[in-house]
Amino acid sequence: MLHAMREEEENGRVTLAQVAEEAGVSVSTVSKVLNGRQDVSRPTRLKVERLLEVHGYQRTPKSAWEAPLVEIVFPELDNLWAMELIKGAENVAKEHGASVVLTESGTRHAPDPSWIEGVLRRRPLGVVLVFSSLPLEVKQQLRSRAIPFVIIDPAGDPEPDVPSVGSANWAGGLAATRHLVECGHRRIAIITGPEDMLCSLARLDGFRSAMGMAGLEIPPGYVSFGDFHVEGGRRRAMELLALPERPTAIFAGSDLQALGVLEAARVHGLKVPDDLSVVGYDDVPIAQWTSPALTTVHQPLRQMAEEAAQMLIRMRAEGGSAARLELATSLVVRKSTAPPPAA
């Protein structure tokens, strides 16, 4: 007990014994809550969690793991770019003798509550979350267990108090549009992503800026919002190509939407790039295999996951607070863009 008190004096930390006393439960019950065990009643668990939070309890990290794990959690694995993120996390984990645990959970906004219980039992080195936000409760639970976490946030809408890795969406939209302008296009349309995602808006603003800087107008109907998937891209492109003055180039906002644009062009009997230029976004692996190969904005997904995993390892070793890392995007010119057809 003397030891525990001194420890607290020394580093300002509350001990398990103090939390147990205040909660009126045994130390072993507090320990069970910390380890995510299920044999504690819900009211007790909530009481203990609240006390851990109030006192800012921080478990001392274990110095060595028997079987070190890095967790990566996705809202959905369907996404083509999930594999690139997994590969990035796997590269860094392997370097550190750790394995990657993969979970598909929740919605775009946050993982399921059940996920957190598993994490507390597994006690990974750290957690990479591919979500734009995280419930306060989850943040506190991870913090009190000294499990570092980083958000990978291609949506570009990170919370200020959470370490996150993103990429430069506005600059990407600008680069894609400038390329089309430099090819000689004047009638350029955009299909960006969903209206409620900051990355969609940032890419659209980059598009608007490039058009403005080139002195080009954006005709009515030339800006549309997709869903980042093939079908949404196809539907929006069918509308754009049916306009009385149809665009000679479409910036598709994502590679999947660009695939939909290619299909719409085929249905309209338009050759890409002779009749219509198309630029994608993301540079997922299939972008190089479409016919024709897709000019697109490279989002360094693998590198983003590598940076996120590295941040975890550093936070684990040195502690550390919220940081935001934004990696550069770059234009990859392939074969889906060319000068517009002669008028």
Next chain:
Amino acid sequence: MLHAMREEEENGRVTLAQVAEEAGVSVSTVSKVLNGRQDVSRPTRLKVERLLEVHGYQRTPKSAWEAPLVEIVFPELDNLWAMELIKGAENVAKEHGASVVLTESGTRHAPDPSWIEGVLRRRPLGVVLVFSSLPLEVKQQLRSRAIPFVIIDPAGDPEPDVPSVGSANWAGGLAATRHLVECGHRRIAIITGPEDMLCSLARLDGFRSAMGMAGLEIPPGYVSFGDFHVEGGRRRAMELLALPERPTAIFAGSDLQALGVLEAARVHGLKVPDDLSVVGYDDVPIAQWTSPALTTVHQPLRQMAEEAAQMLIRMRAEGGSAARLELATSLVVRKSTAPPPAA
């Protein structure tokens, strides 16, 4: 000791104490070896491993896991169909409150030796291996730890003593070719996979049988071997389309090779399907998004992984021996096939 002896008499099992005595080491050293710990000298480890193997030692499975894991190991994560397999494993793991650990290791033939050490430390519920074979030593190490394992083997070359899940490659090749014959094609070429993979040969044999049954000849040069990747498909298709009597249809052996064929057709100025019909194999997600959407043989990858994970759970609960499960393939007709152009 009496208890240990009685236990052995009862179920014919050797105990840790007996292995330790025979090896001239402590029980705790044997236990360290079993748990994949690194603080045991290599000679001691080898000696203990050999004795565990000689006596057919089987650890009693734990009845409950603190943080249950299902492992899935790939030679490479680049493959488009890796994601389908991961999703299958994840579906079943989630049902059983387990998480998926993902490892990229080794070559097409076997995982790296370092991988096994990690598995022994993690003690997963079971392991799904996407490899056609497994070194004897690895099999023994997994068996002595009572860690069930199943091979997912799209290559169609399973070892007889290992539970595995595959799919019907010969029937798939037959169905793809029959479809082209029924469209009216007579000049049909095949690009199958590498010559040293049984699945390539099975698909080719299915092709030959369908051609034979239709009374069609296979002209010289109409059979070629690719690498299951886009570039190999493109190169072989460029050769096929340069033949004096070029084929009106190509069975591409994999969807990635089919993407290469689509690109070769574009370069040759041939319209798919008006001038050239193309059939893929696998039905990876992008097959529905190519222009035109790809007619292909559906390989039930997600279901294969689900079956493999279910087998692990059953083996864990009931024990059980080697089983081979072969799931049916089916033709999915989309827009890349049509009758041949009028001669």
